[in-house]
Amino acid sequence: MERRGSNLPRVGDYNQLLVLDLVRSSEHISRVELSQRTGLSGQTVSNIVRRLVDAGLIEEAGRAAADTGARRTMFRVVPQGQYSVGLHIDPARMTLVLLNLAGEVEDRASIATPFTDGPEDVLEAIVGAVTELVRSRKIPLHRISGLGVSTPGPIMADSVVGPPNLRGWGVVRLRDELENRTGLPVVLEKDTIAAATGELWAGGGSLANFAFIYLGTGIGAGIVLGGEVMRGASDNLGEIGHLSGDPDGPRCYCGGRGCIAITCAPVHLVSAAVEAGILPRVNVEDHLAVEKSLGRLCALAGEGDERAQAIVDKSARGIARAAGKLANVLDLDTVVLGGPNWSALSPSYLRVAPPITASLLTVRDVHTVDVRGTALGEDGGAIGAASLVMSTMASARSEHLLLSPRRMQ
Ligand SMILES: [Zn+2]
Structure with a gap:
């Protein structure tokens, strides 16, 4: 409506x-x-x-x-009338986009997420990257409506609360910290919800009831029902890690078996490949190293290495089963797969997952479920965050602009 x-x-x-x-x-x-x-x-x-x-x-x-x-x-x-910056924080890599008022990405950047204890180095890296992006395009600060941040959860109000894959973070008042350091208004959003928002807008009304399954260092889902992005009681909706993807899989600490959090996340695929002698040993706490190893594993699978293919395909089956459960509970007609590891995983996942998810749909005599890759590529989370800030702030900032037309820089 x-x-x-x-x-x-x-x-x-x-x-x-x-x-x-x-x-x-x-x-x-x-x-x-x-x-x-x-x-x-x-x-x-x-x-x-x-x-x-x-x-x-x-x-x-x-x-x-x-x-x-x-x-x-x-x-x-006027496309150049206003811009917003979108930032996506993944434990392995941070991505930034500069979005104009017409919703076009004018520039992007990607940097490794500092692999140190606590948030300080990450915050400094963000400020450096945002400043560089804005300066290199010579955009006056008053034309930037704000910074949208897509971050691993959980989030609480304007803080990130001990994200499991960011070591030593504890409670970080991310919104205040970044507002103070960049001088820009900041909107904070959980990564899965930002990605679903980006996908919804990119679909231009063609998608209304879907799950966006986010495949990064962790796995989560953003849910859209009736064209609205669902948020839950605390903006943390979408923790799907303990859906089982394999009834015969290993026992999980939650009491279940074969949960996708302990079988389908990159670190588990890479560990299985190291165990099988396909990949050299890697520091599993170094998320960027794990991401690169996953890329190597997927490339080997693409070249026809059967053992590599078996590992990647098994994870695709797990995600496909979890997607089928989501589709049943929420009556979805589409499941979108994306996130930082999507381009590596997509050949296997697009071959293996669609028929499995479709076969699990309880109401398959009524409608089908389409499993597809993201329309936004790996920048989806950053684009979603930038879109969000554009829609919530562009106008308020322009009002401010009219009241005090002096430049802020
Ligand atoms: Zn579990």
Whole structure:
């Protein structure tokens, strides 16, 4: 359902956000259409449109004939009018994207996540990378609406609480720390939820009931039902690690057997390959080294090494079974696979997983379940985080811009 506006004056920011969002998602749109779709009065829409034009966020895009015979002025977004930065923190690697107002990625960067105890080195690396990305494109700071951060959970309010794959983190007030150090407003989101958000927007309305299964150092899921990203009681929805992917698998500390957290995560595939003599030994606490070893294992599988193929395919079967369970519980028609390890895993997973997940669907006489790879590539989490900050802050920042037009740098 489309969001509706309010004509009360104090909700001006929210209305401006609605109007900007609609212009962003349309190729071009008139004041009359904006008024019809938001429920705002013609006068309110005219005022907002004028403010957005003055702020350089939207512009006139010619005139089009209306049903009445009158010609209406059309508006479209100015891509370079506003930017947001998306950051995805994976324990192995951090990815950054610079997204413009039209939702296009203008630049990206990827750096190794510092492999040290505690968050200090990671925070410093983030600040350095964000600064470099913005400076290299010569974008004035006031044109950056904010920094969206996609992080491993669990999260609580504006903090990350002891993420299992980030050593020595404990409770880190990530939002405050990054706001203070970058000077940008920061939005914090769990990685799986950010990835699902990115996928939902990239789908342009074609996906409404799906799970995004995130394959990184850890495994989690983001869930979208009825076109809405689900969040749960504490924004931590999607802990699927203890779904079983193998009823005959090893006993897990949770009491189950063959949980995907202890059988399908990269460290388990790499350990199995080392054990079998396929890969050289690796420090399993060094997430980037594990990620590289996983890439090597998948490459060997692709070259026809049967033992490598067996290890990767087994993990694909595990994920496929877990995906089938999710599809049954939530009545999903699509499962999207993605995350930092997706390009390495995709040849095996796209061959093995779809028929298994489809065969497990209890309601398969009613509808099917489509298992597919992400539309956003490995930057999905960062793009999702950047989209989120754009939709929540672009408008509020532009208002601020109009009130104090001085440059912040
Ligand atoms: Zn378990």
